[in-house]
Amino acid sequence: MLVPVFWMGLTSFKSRADAIAVPPKVVNFTPTLEGFINLLTDRSVLNARRLQTQKERTDLNWYEKIALENGQQITGVSEYVGRLRNSIIIAGTSTILAVILGLLAAYSFSRFKVPGESDWLFFILSTRMLPPVVVTIPIFLMYRQLGLHDTHLGLILLYTVFNLSLTVWLLKGFLDEIPREYEEAAMVDGYTRLQAFRKVVLPQALTGIAATTVFSLIFAWNEYAFALMLTTERARTAPPTIPTILGRGGVEWSAIAAGSLGFLIPVVIVTFVLRAHLLRGVTFGAIRQ
Known part of the structure; x- marks a missing residue:
């Protein structure tokens, strides 16, 4: 590999x-x-x-x-730098939104009796069942009408929605493993539900949140089909840009490899920083008492 x-x-x-x-x-x-x-x-x-x-x-x-x-003429920074910046903005923002919204939804499903809970969870999961190519054209037409074509907001909304199913299901599994008695004891001591969530649940769920964040970031960072079809110049990200790198003599394979290497580094850094939480998060709840 x-x-x-x-x-x-x-x-x-x-x-x-x-x-x-x-x-x-x-x-x-x-x-x-x-x-x-x-x-x-x-x-x-x-x-x-x-x-x-x-x-x-x-x-x-x-x-x-x-x-x-080396005697080469300079006209300015290439479009790759701007596309990489777009990837950072779009993937980072959509991941943060997906994790926050998914955490709140997962907490609701984990702690409250939601009418039709299984149906809602299946519906949320079903948003990831269709291949992106199936919904690309309808979304493209809708975005053209709404003025979201080739915008950062358009891709951020799309990636957030597609990541929600992943974040809700993963975080619900993590939250189910945190005993409710901790929150009940905190609320007996005078904490509100929100305070108990912030001071009791969140610290124990950090490993799960870190793991979910990495998985969501990888999807948004690597996504190709939507970025190719729904953007042209202003909001285009790095994945559709790298294969099109050309030089005066044709395809610049060394430049494509350099671009791929540069594209890989940010995700590696994030994964390295969160590695301790990630290792605990992927095994959290694997062993039941």
């Missing part, structure tokens, strides 16, 4: 020629930042202005300075 990731990282540090060499080069190549430079700098305009003053050169980013030293 790690072999593709290893090969992707290896390719990102190869030159254009080494990336397409036959047979493939594993160790007998000279590492270079050419892939990252081609990814991060926009050199589509061949007659770009030359930097004349020292200030213009000082204001360059590190990858632009390397490109300039």
Whole structure:
């Protein structure tokens, strides 16, 4: 499973020629930042202005300075940076909303008698049963009418709704394992329901919340079909952008590998930060007393 990731990282540090060499080069190549430079700098305009003053050169980013030293023309930062920023905004916001709303819904299903609870839970789960391609066209037409096409809000709402089923079901399982007696004892001591939820339930549910957050973030971060069909320029995310990275000589495989590597890093960082909670969360409730 790690072999593709290893090969992707290896390719990102190869030159254009080494990336397409036959047979493939594993160790007998000279590492270079050419892939990252081609990814991060926009050199589509061949007659770009030359930097004349020292200030213009000082204001360059590190990858632009390397490109300039190699005699390459600089026109600005590539669209990949903006698309990666869109991914962070959309995936992060939708994950936070899905976890908050899912936590409240899961708490209601776990602690109160909801009429038709099983039917509601099945309905919530059914929103994930249809493949995205089945509902893409209807959502596209609806978004065009509502003015949500190619907007951050449109994708945030969509990802939040699709993640709700996951968050509700996961968090309900975690909350069911927390004894109700803790809350009842807190309310006997004068806590309100909200105070008991905030001071008693939430601290014990942190592991489950962390695990649910990671799973929700992975879906929103990696989602491809909706991002491809429902956006064009302004709100397009990184997944539909990476396969379209082209250079003057055709497909830039080293730049695509560099873009994929950069796209992988934020999720790895989040998972690493939450790893302790995540490991406890995925096994929480597995053993019953």
